[in-house]
Amino acid sequence: MMRLFSPRKTTLMFVIRDKTRTPLENLEPVLREDIQKIWDFVPKPEAHKETPISEFFNVEVVALSSYEEKEEQFKEQVANLRGRFFHSIAPGGLAGDRRGVVPASGFSFSAQQIWRVIKENKDLDLPAHKVMVATVRCEEIANEKHANFSTNEEWCQMEESVQFSPVTGFGKRLSSILNSYLSEYDSEATYFDEGVRSAKGKQLEEKLLQLVQPAYQSMLGHIRSGNLEKFKDKFEKALNAGEGFSSAACACTQSCMALFDEQCRDAVIGQANWDASRVRDKLHRDIDSHVASVEAAKLSDLTLIFEAKLNEALAAPVEALLDGANNETWSSIRKLLRRETESAVSGLSSALSGFDMDEQTEEKMLINMENYASSLVEAKAREQAGRVLNCMKDRFSMLFSHDSDSIPRVWSGKEDIRAITKTARSSSLKLLSVMAAIRLDGDVDNVESTLSSALLDNKNSVAVTDGSITTHDPLALGTWEEVESLFFIWVFYFPCAIYSCTI
Template sequence: MDDTAFEKQSALFALAVSDIVLINMWCHDIGREQAANKPLLKTVFQVMMRLFSPRKTTLMFVIRDKTRTPLENLEPVLREDIQKIWDSVPKPEAHKETPLSEFFNVEVVALSSYEEKEEQFEEQVANLRQRFFHSIAPGGLAGDRRGVVPASGFSFSSQQIWKVIKENKDLDLPAHKVMVATVRCEEIANEKFAGFTANETWCVLEEAVRAGPVAGFGKKLNSILYAYLSEYDAEAAYFDEGVRSAKRKHLEEKLLQLVQPAYQSMLGHLRSETLEKFKEAFEKALNGGEEFSVAACNCTECYMALFDEGYADAVVELANWDSSKVRDKLCRDIDAHVASVRVAKLAELTSSYEAKLNDALSGPVEALLDGANKETWPSIRKLLQRETESAVPGLSSALSGFDMDEQTKEKMLKSLEDCARGVVEAKAREAAGRALILMKDRFSSLFSHDSDSMPRVWTGNEDIRAITKTARSASLKLLSVMAAIRLDDSVDDIENTLCSALMDTKNNAALTKRSITTFDPLASSTWEEVPPAKTLITPVQCKSLWRQFRAETEYSVTQAISAQEANKRGNNWLPPPWAIVALIILGFNEFMTLLRNPLYVGFIFVGFLIMKALWIQLDIAGDFRHGALPGLLSLSTKFVPTVINLLRKLAEEGQMPATNNPQRNPATASRSFQNGNTSIDTSSSASSGVTSSANGTQYSSPTKEE
């Protein structure tokens, strides 16, 4: 039983692994049951049915020790016996009507007896051998070779076939062929993938591309890839084509997946390098004076072409990778850089013209506003128009190189004009914030200086009321100039409103008797015919500023009046006429007494000289100029030291002649004393002159006292 099972298993194994099955028969056994191997043939045909999709196998019957019976007579007998065996074998439903020729090619070969005809035998064997040499050629002995397995996979294939046969399973040769091809092609593909991974050239290339772009990257990588794929094709050439192609495709995918990061890195370096070169070239072109739009267009075309050349050098032929995303990103980066440079250049250009306008307008406008008068705003308008007409064409010419649409260009030119107006308005608002200071300066300039700009000396002949009114009127006109921005040719009535409300005292007195909110023209937050946006100082603010201005300039007027009165008092030392008459009448007796006693006159004269000297030394007029109490306090501290100092000087001058000329006669001494008196008188005159000068300075400018 075991021998029969093994016989079937071995027969099935032979049919599965062989293209040609040789059956050795003795010539005399043809037609016999056992000796002709009929049971074996029956077994072969039975196991053939177990092949799920059997291939066509060649059955070669080799008849040895051929007798004189011709082969043409023996072969039909043998084929008839084979057909009978085939017909007697039970078949599956699908193969009941299938002829023998669908499964087998039957070949019959006869060999002479080796012992009797050795040479003929060897010749016949040599011919048969030649047929085996060319058995797989078209028309050869081999069958359809549907289940053929390459030699490299034969060992594995045979092991798997025997394993299936031993497990008594149906053997699907095509599936087995696919399985063997799958295993072997997978092994070959893995070997080639591992070899590629460890390839020194690839490792060096991968390391280099991490650091930067590599020249000839695509050519080098393609060479390595094709080399390993060619090795795969050579080793897997005889395996199932479908499996071989599928595994090759899988190997390609794995290899491309492995090299894709390097390829992407190469493209990234190429994009970055191209972008940097573009930036440098673009900046150089702009610095060289080339127009912006021309430089941008030329540089973009040049460096996009350079990127395309680099991409063509880095392309991997096996991959169908789309580089459009990288190229599009480079385009976007270039466009973004051009846009940013464009914005920066436009901003720089605009800022340059705005700075020029600011420099051209700030100083003159500020000076015009500081000296505000009726011609201030017309002059500012002329200045603004002149500078704007000078700057706008220059900016328009510069913008022509940026290839922008007319709407954007007009918008930028309008922005420059608005900037110029903004500079003027800013200076106007700044000046309006200093309106009170400017009004006080204008008042001080007109009140404290004459028409020749010389400091005014209040001698008593000036009309302080008229001067004050003139100075205040000029300050009020300055306030009216500062009240609103007048860059248009519109006419307003601000000056008349301010004059009627603040300078017309009669009208003001009448208004105080009425309702302020109804009749006061300054009880409002807007001016008539002046938009709020153009208003710098509202009517209410003007009224408040004027009130503050009057309060702060009132002191100067009061000081001028005081100085004028003091000057008058200083120039009038004589008492009133009635006092002089009273002195003459009441002092007649004393006058006669002096005439009768001349010695009294001498004492009075000496007392006068002493009092004059004390008056000058103590500067009594200067001390009492600031008030009675401060004058008394000052005199109390200086009186005793001044008297002592004066007596010491008199004593020293009295001793000096006696020491130098002790024999001098009284007449000489008398002359010396007279000279001393003269000296004292001279010093008194000098001191008086200083006092007079001091008094003149005191009353020359009340503003300086402040």
């Protein structure tokens, strides 16, 4: 548009009719300020962004008196203004400073060139009158329908209710309300330009959908949370009824996801093409997370159950076998351990069959159960070993004071005290040798023979002289780390055994 203003200036004359008592000097600055504001908003090429209006236009303001009040003065002012137009091309006239003035003979050609420039400048194209009218009226109708929808009582109730709970028939009801306002728009705008009507109708629909989308998202949120709670309840009931973990999880997941899809279809707004897949994925992740947490808890409970069974089956029997230590003690413990471990592992394996876990994870759990059983026996053996001195004293006392039928001895003075003492000491040493090592692997060792030769043999035995204890070569050739502990246990045990013999 700017290129039409050059290379000559154009005079813009503003004529004020029926001037009042307000001086022109006060009116003109206000008018020029408004003109400047208009100029500031006119699109300009980059080169003329800061160019003042005076570069292209001569702005003049003329005031005419009131014809009714000052007729003669009005006519005189009009005659002067007419003269300026009659002599516009004279020096100092309205067009006197135009450099593009052409003679009358060239006017036809000049006018053709001006028209060509106007036709080529698309910035000057104006829409058809019917398009302008349609644009204004269709926009007014659309704004009215948008405002009416915003205050619609049924919509406002739905918008408020869906913040706290799901709304029955949400999609169908809201689609109906939207359709009624869009239909009203189409009806009122039906006689306007089709292109404008359709464009404004589409804009109205987009604005209305933007308005209702938060409510739709709230509705999806309620559907998601509701189905998650239904899954949890259904899943728990299925497990309590004895259904396999994996099959129950799969069936409940499929059921709840199908229900979610159905409820989402009921919440769909007909005018929108919104995708609920992100909310659906969120529900699936929440379900998977819950299943994983329940699975971890169930597996932990199963482990505790079978560990408790092992503890009940092994603790007391192993303690009893160690108390009655003999040549078959560790053989019996190994048989007991093997039987109970196989039972526990078999039971756990059967229980794990309902879980959809990989073979490696299941094998690890079964190995851990086997290790627990072994550690339980080892712990009980170490516990008994910690009380071995008392156990040896009790055994010696029992065997020394009771016969082979466990009947209290009646001392007549004819008993072979040395033989009885030796038997009791040998049995106590047997107890020490049984508890000296944990023999779950079944390997043969020489613990008992080494202890016997070192502690019962006369040459290497403990001697008591004048109440003091002296030793001769005490297990000097011992080959296991606990040999010193065994020796000192025997040292503390021996005086007690001697004391029992002298009573």
